[in-house]
Amino acid sequence: MVRFENVGMRYGMGPEILRDVSFHLEPGSLHFLTGPSGAGKTSLLKLMFLAHKPSRGLISMFGHDVATTSRAELPGLRRRIGVVFQEFRLLEHLTTYENVALPLKVTGRNESEYRDDVEELLTWVGLGDRMQARPSTLSGGEQQRAAIARAVVGRPALLLADEPTGNVDPEMGQRLLRLFIELNRLGTSVLIATHDRALVDASHAPELIIQNGELTYRD
Amino acid sequence: MTDADTSDKVSLSPVSNWMALIVGRTPRSGIMPPADVTGATLVLVIAAMSYLACLAFGAMVTVTRSANDWTAQLEGSLTIQVKPHAEIATEDQISAALAVLDDVEGIERASALSEEDIRALLDPWLGETTESEDLPLPSLIDVELSPGANVDMSRLAERLAAAAPGIELDTHRQWLSELLAAARSAVWLSIGILTLITLTTVAIVVFATRASLAANHESVEVLHLVGAPDEFVANEVQRHFLQLGLRGGASGLAAAILTFLAITWLGSEGGAFLLPVPGLMLSDYPWLLLVPASVALTTTLAARMTVLRVLGRMI
Numbered sequence: 001m002v003r004f005e006n007v008g009m010r011y012g013m014g015p016e017i018l019r020d021v022s023f024h025l026e027p028g029s030l031h032f033l034t035g036p037s038g039a040g041k042t043s044l045l046k047l048m049f050l051a052h053k054p055s056r057g058l059i060s061m062f063g064h065d066v067a068t069t070s071r072a073e074l075p076g077l078r079r080r081i082g083v084v085f086q087e088f089r090l091l092e093h094l095t096t097y098e099n100v101a102l103p104l105k106v107t108g109r110n111e112s113e114y115r116d117d118v119e120e121l122l123t124w125v126g127l128g129d130r131m132q133a134r135p136s137t138l139s140g141g142e143q144q145r146a147a148i149a150r151a152v153v154g155r156p157a158l159l160l161a162d163e164p165t166g167n168v169d170p171e172m173g174q175r176l177l178r179l180f181i182e183l184n185r186l187g188t189s190v191l192i193a194t195h196d197r198a199l200v201d202a203s204h205a206p207e208l209i210i211q212n213g214e215l216t217y218r219d
Numbered sequence: 220m221t222d223a224d225t226s227d228k229v230s231l232s233p234v235s236n237w238m239a240l241i242v243g244r245t246p247r248s249g250i251m252p253p254a255d256v257t258g259a260t261l262v263l264v265i266a267a268m269s270y271l272a273c274l275a276f277g278a279m280v281t282v283t284r285s286a287n288d289w290t291a292q293l294e295g296s297l298t299i300q301v302k303p304h305a306e307i308a309t310e311d312q313i314s315a316a317l318a319v320l321d322d323v324e325g326i327e328r329a330s331a332l333s334e335e336d337i338r339a340l341l342d343p344w345l346g347e348t349t350e351s352e353d354l355p356l357p358s359l360i361d362v363e364l365s366p367g368a369n370v371d372m373s374r375l376a377e378r379l380a381a382a383a384p385g386i387e388l389d390t391h392r393q394w395l396s397e398l399l400a401a402a403r404s405a406v407w408l409s410i411g412i413l414t415l416i417t418l419t420t421v422a423i424v425v426f427a428t429r430a431s432l433a434a435n436h437e438s439v440e441v442l443h444l445v446g447a448p449d450e451f452v453a454n455e456v457q458r459h460f461l462q463l464g465l466r467g468g469a470s471g472l473a474a475a476i477l478t479f480l481a482i483t484w485l486g487s488e489g490g491a492f493l494l495p496v497p498g499l500m501l502s503d504y505p506w507l508l509l510v511p512a513s514v515a516l517t518t519t520l521a522a523r524m525t526v527l528r529v530l531g532r533m534i
Contacts, residue, residue, distance in 0.1 A: 049444060050444075050534065051440075051444060051534065052534065053534055071449075071531070072448075074534075075446045075447060075448040076446070078443075078444060078445065078446040079445075079446035083444060083445075089437065089441050091250075091252075091437070091438055091441060093252045093438075094250070098250075102250070102441070102442070102445050103445040103446060105250070106250075106442060106445055106446055106447035106448075106451050107446070108451070150445070154445075154446075
């Protein structure tokens with residue numbers, strides 16, 4: 001599903017942030033991406049959700065070599081990837097419902113086709129009574145759940161979560177972890193970037209450890 | 220009261236209300252953020268451009284129609300000037316000229332103007348004064364040509380000059396050609412002004428679109444990352460600019476119509492800044508709709524092309 005071979009990445013003419021990164025994610029797998037702050041976790045995720053191009057190496061997403069994939073094909077690949085951003089990135093001028101429905105709206109589908117699904121999902125993550133609220137009026141936990149709902153509403157094949165428990169208390173962190181595990185059981189491949197050891201230890205999932213731009217694997 | 224209720228409440232100052240009215244701010248106008256004060260400024264700029272374009276377009280229509288009218292009126296007529304001469308009586312000069320004209324094929328009618336008619340022609344220039352009675356005025360013969368007549372004017376001028384001294388043929392052609400040349404210059408000037416307005420509008424919209432994309436970079440990037448194709452983002456942005464273009468274009472058109480009506484009214488009052496043109500006719504006004512339509516189309520296309528170019532630079 002996701003294959004990295006000797007991938008290197010740098011911003012502009014700066015030093016290499018990632019060096020010779022190689023790994024493979026199978027369909028339906030659950031992994032953690034760990035490492036100290038500034039080690040390159042977010043940079044690696046940027047490569048995976050196609051927000052950045054590698055400076056060298058091969059990246060294959062769903063069987064497509066990213067380097068040779070045309071711009072016109074990229075939106076189709078991105079729709080197969082759900083992303084939970086560290087800072088949520090909910091659009092402030094839209095309601096919670098509109099934010100969560102965004103990945104479906106951009107496909108050009110009629111709202112009547114997905115309204116029930118979105119409302120059901122929002123109810124499932126506990127935001128059924130907050131659908132018309134703006135993100136700024138939501139608590140940190142509510143924003144986190146709205147961001148997760150947006151990431152999974154399109155039933156992506158791959159879910160990438162960047163520090164999904166960074167802004168919530170430990171109890172909420174555990175609830176979110178159970179949500180990710182549930183999604184994984186339903187067939188979605190999940191990669192969670194975190195430095196929350198409690199979260200990693202609680203799941204017993206394999207770890208990708210990134211340190212000084214280099215990746216190691218711990219089963 | 221829930222947070223949702225409070226979040227939907229917007230407290231606007233009177234100025235903001237006015238701006239919101241112009242730009243048609245609505246909470247859910249689309250995925251891109253609603254128009255702000257920058258949008259209102261852009262509407263005002265587009266309205267000014269549309270107003271100037273309407274004036275230039277209206278001037279072009281009026282001058283073209285006036286030139287056609289002058290040509291139609293003057294091409295079928297001639298004037299023969301009979302200057303007083305010491306050796307021959309004016310009546311004899313007129314008789315000799317009419318005899319020549321009677322002999323020329325293609326002349327429908329030829330008649331000498333009475334002294335009252337000639338003085339009536341001078342009244343607009345000299346006023347209704349008895350002093351003009353002492354002036355030695357030439358007599359005039361008004362000649363109407365048959366439709367499609369092909370009269371050899373230089374030959375006719377020679378025959379009239381030979382018939383009696385003091386007779387001159389005025390074909391109006393020199394005056395008409397100068398007038399038409401001036402009209403053509405005015406039309407080209409209008410086209411030049413319209414071209415400049417179009418280019419300026421495009422430049423302003425490109426700048427505004429870039430500024431809008433920069434200001435809404437977060438929204439564009441999130442749309443991009445949730446899988447929105449460039450076309451989707453371009454459609455969202457161009458719809459926003461189409462609304463601005465239509466509002467600005469319509470405002471400019473309304474102001475231009477008021478201006479043309481004022482010019483027509485001033486013209487009918489005899490005080491139109493010495494303008495020889497009668498203003499727009501009722502049948503000309505629908506053509507002005509082309510201006511806001513073109514402005515809106517130009518605005519939309521410029522915004523769309525700018526968005527696609529900017530997005531093309533993103534991965």
